[in-house]
Amino acid sequence: MAGFFKKLIQRFTRRKVDLDELEESLITGDVGWRMTQRILDRLREMGRSLDPEEVVEVCRKEMLALLPAENPGLPLFADRPCVVLVVGVNGTGKTTSTARLAHWLKARGNTVMLAAADTFRAAAIEQLDVWAQRLDVPIVKGQYKADPAAVCHDAWEAASKRGIQYLLCDTAGRLHTRDNLMAELSKIERVIGKKDPSAPHETLLVVDATTGSNALQQAKEFQKAVGRLTGVVVTKLDGSGKGGCVIAIQDELGIPARFIGTGEGAGDFDAFEARRFVENIL
DSSP: OHHHHHHHHHHTTTSOOOHHHHHHHHHHTTOOHHHHHHHHHHHHHHOSOOOHHHHHHHHHHHHHHHSOSSOOOOOOOSSSOEEEEEEOOTTSSHHHHHHHHHHHHHHTTOOEEEEEEOTTOHHHHHHHHHHHHHHTOOEEEOOTTOOHHHHHHHHHHHHHHHTOSEEEEEEOOOGGGHHHHHHHHHHHHHHHHHHOTTOOOEEEEEEEGGGTHHHHHHHHHHHHHHSOOOEEEEEOOSSOSOTTHHHHHHHHHOOOEEEEEOSSSTTSEEEOOHHHHHHHHO
16 A cells, blocks of 8 residues: 555656546555545545645545544453454464564553464464463463353453453454354353453454455454454555555444554554554555
8 A cells, every 4th residue: 555655646747637547546455435436526626637746635634534533442441351352364364463462462561361262273272372472471272173252261260360451362263154153253252241241342353454355345244243343453564555445444334443463573563543554655
């Protein structure tokens, strides 16, 4: 996405912007049909030939008007752990993002526990266990194909007894069996809800920015399956031309980006900031 607007300016440096060509560029940049039409409507309202810099300024204003000005962060409670379910299809960086979020929280002085509740994949359990050792954070894990809700229950008990502030649950992401996925997540919510009626407090969807419009489709599918997504974690924004999925997901589904992954290291992870994001892509 970072290169999209640079290419746009270069393309139209010696001539005025053609709105049909701009429309194609915005759609291929994955900002979504609704945002594309809103930008084009604003440009048409100006009623004259436009320079590339003016187009970029209209894009900036429209995107900032859509994205939440502030990221509320994750809630913190004095008497119980904040439970965060991390969901997403396999291959998006879900398990790694769970670990990076743990690192991000710990670096800010918080206590964190991991729950390896993606028991459908033995590799996911092993991967999160390696991360837990690397980050020096406690983990609760079950056997391969164990009941995910039981893992989350045991993790909540352990986190509560130890006074842990954040419990991060890496859950299964089998969209091709949505009924099973929905049943598993619903059971996790019921089990955790018996311990804390307000839990889970966050359900974060991990999407891969390089998949472009597929990220929006995944968000739609998980919203149907889960019923309540509180935010998105967008990975691989470092080398992607597809960061527009952040705009499209917010615009079409009302789900805000909460965190971004920008590299391979544990520290290549940060809270999403709308103004910084828009300035970077412009």
